[in-house]
Amino acid sequence: MRGxxxxxxxxxxxxxxxxxxxxxAVSLLSFVLVTASPVDPVQQYILGLGTAVSPEQRAxxxxxxGVGQPPAQRYIGWLSRLLQGDLGQSALxxxxxxxxxxxxxxxxxxxxxCAWVLSGLTGFGLGCVMGLYxxxxxxxxxxxxxYILSSVPTFWLGLVFLLxxxxxxxxxxxxxxxxxxxxxxxxxxxxxxxxLILPAFTLSLMSFANIALHTRQKLVDVLNSExxxxxxxxxxxxxxxxxxxxxxxxxxxALTLQFASFAELFGGSVMAENVFSYPGLGSAAAAAGLNSDxxxxxxxxxxxxxxxxxxxxxxxxxxxxxxxxxQEVAP
Amino acid sequence: xxxxxxxxxxxxxxxxMAALLIALYALxxxxxxxxxxxxxQNAKQPPSWEHPFGTDALGRDLFLRTLKGMAVSMTIGLAAxxxxxxxxxxxxxxxxxxSRRVDACVGWVxxxxxxxxxxxxxxLISFALGxxxxxxxxxxxxxxxxxxxxxxxxxxxxxxxQQYVAVSRKLGRSSGWILVHHLLPHLVPxxxxxxxxxxxxxxxxxxxxxxLGFGLPPEQPAIGIILSESMRYLSAGMWWPAVLPGLxxxxxxxxxxxxxxxxxxxxxxxxxxx
Numbered sequence: 001m002r003g004x005x006x007x008x009x010x011x012x013x014x015x016x017x018x019x020x021x022x023x024x025a026v027s028l029l030s031f032v033l034v035t036a037s038p039v040d041p042v043q044q045y046i047l048g049l050g051t052a053v054s055p056e057q058r059a060x061x062x063x064x065x066g067v068g069q070p071p072a073q074r075y076i077g078w079l080s081r082l083l084q085g086d087l088g089q090s091a092l093x094x095x096x097x098x099x100x101x102x103x104x105x106x107x108x109x110x111x112x113x114c115a116w117v118l119s120g121l122t123g124f125g126l127g128c129v130m131g132l133y134x135x136x137x138x139x140x141x142x143x144x145x146x147y148i149l150s151s152v153p154t155f156w157l158g159l160v161f162l163l164x165x166x167x168x169x170x171x172x173x174x175x176x177x178x179x180x181x182x183x184x185x186x187x188x189x190x191x192x193x194x195x196l197i198l199p200a201f202t203l204s205l206m207s208f209a210n211i212a213l214h215t216r217q218k219l220v221d222v223l224n225s226e227x228x229x230x231x232x233x234x235x236x237x238x239x240x241x242x243x244x245x246x247x248x249x250x251x252x253x254a255l256t257l258q259f260a261s262f263a264e265l266f267g268g269s270v271m272a273e274n275v276f277s278y279p280g281l282g283s284a285a286a287a288a289g290l291n292s293d294x295x296x297x298x299x300x301x302x303x304x305x306x307x308x309x310x311x312x313x314x315x316x317x318x319x320x321x322x323x324x325x326x327q328e329v330a331p
Numbered sequence: 332x333x334x335x336x337x338x339x340x341x342x343x344x345x346x347x348m349a350a351l352l353i354a355l356y357a358l359x360x361x362x363x364x365x366x367x368x369x370x371x372q373n374a375k376q377p378p379s380w381e382h383p384f385g386t387d388a389l390g391r392d393l394f395l396r397t398l399k400g401m402a403v404s405m406t407i408g409l410a411a412x413x414x415x416x417x418x419x420x421x422x423x424x425x426x427x428x429x430s431r432r433v434d435a436c437v438g439w440v441x442x443x444x445x446x447x448x449x450x451x452x453x454x455l456i457s458f459a460l461g462x463x464x465x466x467x468x469x470x471x472x473x474x475x476x477x478x479x480x481x482x483x484x485x486x487x488x489x490x491x492x493q494q495y496v497a498v499s500r501k502l503g504r505s506s507g508w509i510l511v512h513h514l515l516p517h518l519v520p521x522x523x524x525x526x527x528x529x530x531x532x533x534x535x536x537x538x539x540x541x542x543l544g545f546g547l548p549p550e551q552p553a554i555g556i557i558l559s560e561s562m563r564y565l566s567a568g569m570w571w572p573a574v575l576p577g578l579x580x581x582x583x584x585x586x587x588x589x590x591x592x593x594x595x596x597x598x599x600x601x602x603x604x605x
Binding site for chain 2: 018021026029033038152153155163167271274275282289292297305309
């Protein structure tokens with residue numbers, strides 16, 4: 001038991017170091033990119049405010065970005081403030097970036113979580129159906145559907161859904177996370193959910209093809225194995241086979257894949273949020289880039305990297321801890 | 332018809348698809364600018380025989396704009412995926428033939444690029460390079476090489492353990508000679524198939540980023556820009572600028588994807604006997 005604990009600690013430590021180094025590199029990369037851009041963050045902030053600033057405020061801003069200092073020192077100064085939780089001020093929203101990210105992440109999380117669960121369940125279910133009926137007509141049709149869906153851009157699907165369900169059928173609102181003209185604090189949960197359905201549905205359609213095809217392949221492998229042949233010889237039928245032999249073998253890889261797909265999920269949500277004018281991190285990233293709001297863009301980039309790393313960490317841990325086969329092999 | 336085997340059929344089909352793509356591209360590239368000039372009296376017309384995709388709010392013919400935009404998208408997609416594929420080969424070969432440390436380093440860089448969502452990374456790069464075509468090209472090229480590089484690394488690793496490589500080494504050939512004569516020829520099909528299969532992704536990313544407003548300037552007829560303009564007229568019931576150009580994009584992407592699949596089948600020596 002002590003050995004297992006030690007092994008766990010080793011795994012955590014290893015991934016911790018790796019993730020820290022990755023995040024550090026992402027911060028360096030994004031800082032370099034932003035400094036290389038023709039946009040001057042100080043000037044842009046003042047422009048974004050649209051009002052005159054006092055010399056003291058300007059000096060404070062210049063101190064924040066380290067104007068006049070060598071690049072390495074600027075980066076270290078920015079990083080140390082970042083680690084203290086100071087992400088800077090957003091000119092676009094006139095609020096601290098940390099507050100904006102915190103608030104918008106709640107919206108994005110709701111959207112991504114709904115889409116993630118929905119795509120995971122439908123993808124897994126359809127993958128099982130495809131595996132069970134392999135090379136028969138349900139499999140062929142579903143495979144075509146998955147294939148086509150993976151070639152459809154998220155934003156176009158969103159546009160078409162918006163057109164069909166919101167403009168023509170009027171089932172769903174055009175966008176936003178609540179009714180227009182109502183304070184965001186007064187929007188009820190029901191209204192939020194109602195505004196969430198269409199973007200979440202769009203986003204989940206984009207990602208279920210991958211998991212369905214993966215599950216199908218795994219199930220086909222299991223069903224071709226000798227122990228399934230033996231089970232069939234004993235008289236087990238399809239669904240019993242799936243329950244007793246299939247699910248246990250294909251659930252973990254599917255779950256791992258689903259956790260490892262956080263990057264695509266986030267990328268998809270950037271598109272979906274922009275089509276549906278949903279106030280999440282993705283629309284903030286696009287707005288920040290278009291309006292040259294440097295601190296917000298940096299903040300969202302770092303946060304998205306953190307989000308993806310968390311997903312990958314969970315995926316790796318799932319394999320390392322839950323799967324007994326890997327436990328045996330791992331040193 | 333019956334005398335043709337499957338391989339011949341695939342070969343013919345591939346040729347037809349490639350010809351179709353080239354024809355579409357040439358058509359789009361040859362359309363003069365004044366064919367998509369705006370005319371107010373033709374504005375907001377639904378699809379008809381004269382304008383198969385209808386006209387937009389400025390009276391420009393959407394079918395011609397879509398064709399033109401597709402040519403632009405294809406150029407960008409092809410250039411970006413070519414750069415990406417070359418980078419992938421270089422990185423993959425370096426990782427597989429270099430020392431363990433190089434390999435670990437390359438793996439770490441790939442992890443790093445994969446850890447930022449592609450859309451966000453392209454936004455960041457496009458922002459850093461001042462938007463426009465250059466930012467778009469670099470952004471798409473910088474985000475697409477990872478999976479192909481991993482594939483090529485695996486392939487080279489496997490090739491290096493082959494007996495003929497060991498024999499060649501025992502005969503005193505240098506690593507460079509082995510690389511050029513034994514390893515790289517094996518990677519040529521991988522390279523082309525990887526390039527073609529990367530191409531649809533690159534087009535889709537180009538369209539998405541242009542849609543967000545980071546890619547091409549708004550006067551350029553790109554699919555992403557047409558779709559982003561169409562958003563404004565969606566609630567007024569103008570469905571054609573949103574649906575038809577997007578559908579054309581999906582068809583092109585499917586076509587290229589199928590072409591890549593067929594190419595892989597043709598280049599795969601195991602399917603030669605079928």
